[in-house]
Amino acid sequence: MHSTWSDGTDSPRELLNKVKGAGISYFAITDHDEYRGSRQLLLQLKEIPDKVRPVFITGAEFSCRDEKGKYHILAYAYDTQSAAIRSLMASVHKVRIEKAANRMAFLKDKYGFSFSESEYAALMRHHNPGKPHIAKLMIRHGYAGTISEAISNYLDHYHGPERRIRPEEAIEAVLKAGGIPVLAHGPFGDGEQDLGPEEMEKRVLRLKEAGLMGVEAFYSGFSPAHRDMMLGLAGRSGLLVTAGSDYHGKNKTVQLGDTGPGEAAEKAAAVSEFCAEALMRRQAVSIPYSSAFRREE
Numbered sequence: 001m002h003s004t005w006s007d008g009t010d011s012p013r014e015l016l017n018k019v020k021g022a023g024i025s026y027f028a029i030t031d032h033d034e035y036r037g038s039r040q041l042l043l044q045l046k047e048i049p050d051k052v053r054p055v056f057i058t059g060a061e062f063s064c065r066d067e068k069g070k071y072h073i074l075a076y077a078y079d080t081q082s083a084a085i086r087s088l089m090a091s092v093h094k095v096r097i098e099k100a101a102n103r104m105a106f107l108k109d110k111y112g113f114s115f116s117e118s119e120y121a122a123l124m125r126h127h128n129p130g131k132p133h134i135a136k137l138m139i140r141h142g143y144a145g146t147i148s149e150a151i152s153n154y155l156d157h158y159h160g161p162e163r164r165i166r167p168e169e170a171i172e173a174v175l176k177a178g179g180i181p182v183l184a185h186g187p188f189g190d191g192e193q194d195l196g197p198e199e200m201e202k203r204v205l206r207l208k209e210a211g212l213m214g215v216e217a218f219y220s221g222f223s224p225a226h227r228d229m230m231l232g233l234a235g236r237s238g239l240l241v242t243a244g245s246d247y248h249g250k251n252k253t254v255q256l257g258d259t260g261p262g263e264a265a266e267k268a269a270a271v272s273e274f275c276a277e278a279l280m281r282r283q284a285v286s287i288p289y290s291s292a293f294r295r296e297e
Contacts, residue, residue, distance in 0.1 A: 001247040001256070002061075003029050005037035006128040009249030012041040019054055022257055026275065028059035028076060030184075030244070033092040034128055035060060035080045042080070057278045060085070061184060062092065065164035069203070070189045073170040074216070076242070077278040078179025085177040092165060093128070099162045100129040106158045107134075113143050113154075131155045132251045147251060156192075168210040175211050178281055180274070182214035182242050183207060186233075187226050197229050204233050214240030214274055218267050221246070222260040231270065240274040243267050 002008035003015055010018065012029060019027050031037045038058040045056055060075040078085055100123060107113040119137055123129050135150035144150035174181040183204065187195045195203070204215060217230035218241075234241045243259040246252070259267060 001027065001029055001245060002031055002249075002251075003037040005029075005034045005040075006031035006061075007130045007132045007248060007251055009251055012037045013044055016041060016044055016054075018256055020048075020052075024054060024257055026055040026057075028057040028244075030059035030061045030074055032061050032063065032128060032130065033089045033096065035078075035086065035089060036127070039080045055275075055279070057282065058179075060089070062088070062165060062170040064167040064170050066166045066168075068206075070164075070193075071167045071186075071203070071207070072184040072189075073167055073174070073212075074182040074184045074242070074244075075170070075174040075177070076180040076182060076214075076274075077281040078174055078177035082173075082177030085173045085179070088165070088169065088173040095162050095164075096129060097124065099160060100124065100134065102160045102162065103131075103134055103155060103158050106160075107138070107143075107154060110157070111143070111154060113138065113141070115141070132248075167207055171207065171211045180213045180240065180278060180281065181211060182216060182240070183212060184216050184244070185219045185221060185246070186215055186230060188221065197233075200229060200233060204237055204239070208237055208239065212239065213277075214242055216244055217241045217270065218243030218259040218262055219246065220244070220254045220258040220260050224261045227261055240277060241270045242274050243271055 001015060003010060003012050015029065029037045029041055041056055042058070045053055057077050058080055062073045062075070064071045064073055075085065104115065104120060115137055123133060123137065126133060131151050132147055134155060135144065135147040138144045138150040138154070139147070144154065171181040186200055186203065189195060215230050215234050217227055217234055231241065245254055245256065245258045247254050247256050
């Protein structure tokens with residue numbers, strides 16, 4: 001799930017309250033290139049008694065690219081104070097600010113869309129400006145009717161020169177931070193593809209050589225075929241299995257707790273090894289967790 005520290009509409013505290021209300025006992029915030037939502041939630045968890053405290057695993061998500069394609073790499077159970085992962089996040093943040101400015105210039109040059117100086121300044125002050133934030137400005141001016149329309153009809157047409165980190169860079173930083181690097185929604189690449197078994201196997205094996213430890217096999221956007229493909233890949237490759245919703249609050253139609261096709265018992269069994277590994281890593285840096293077991297990204 002994503003908070004207001006990136007492109008979600010719920011604050012970490014609001015997410016925590018919703019998780020408790022929904023009866024979700026195991027979850028992570030995977031904000032884009034950002035650790036502060038996770039850090040904030042760790043502090044808020046201390047206010048909750050142990051017996052009713054949901055399990056929380058620190059998370060983050062990195063958009064990556066190399067000569068063979070695009071990838072989203074998830075970081076789980078990492079130390080939020082790690083210099084390695086904070087350095088990578090700071091580097092990516094600079095690129096994100098540059099890209100936001102270039103997208104605004106593209107909208108003006110290509111479509112004649114204009115925004116006030118105060119709107120531009122507010123966007124640049126955001127700690128993680130992305131397409132949903134610009135889309136909301138477009139809606140405010142009547143340039144688009146919905147966030148999805150603004151992104152698909154306009155913002156996705158921008159293809160700029162900004163640097164994209166390689167998946168190996170993200171994996172290395174996650175490992176140095178004591179975390180678990182996981183490939184998110186693998187068949188979809190960066191969200192716009194639908195890769196088949198042969199290409200997925202090549203990608204997963206290549207990333208495993210770089211240190212990848214897991215794949216997301218249960219995901220809100222997956223079909224049963226996607227799920228089975230990723231479960232099979234994980235089994236053959238000796239990788240951990242995770243499940244995630246990609247919940248963004250009002251910025252997407254995905255519902256809290258929706259991790260795609262599959263029975264709850266099946267999912268719990270599949271992610272059990274990941275859960276054990278994540279809990280062990282967090283205990284190693286003295287962050288308390290309860291013994292519950294369901295996970296929500």
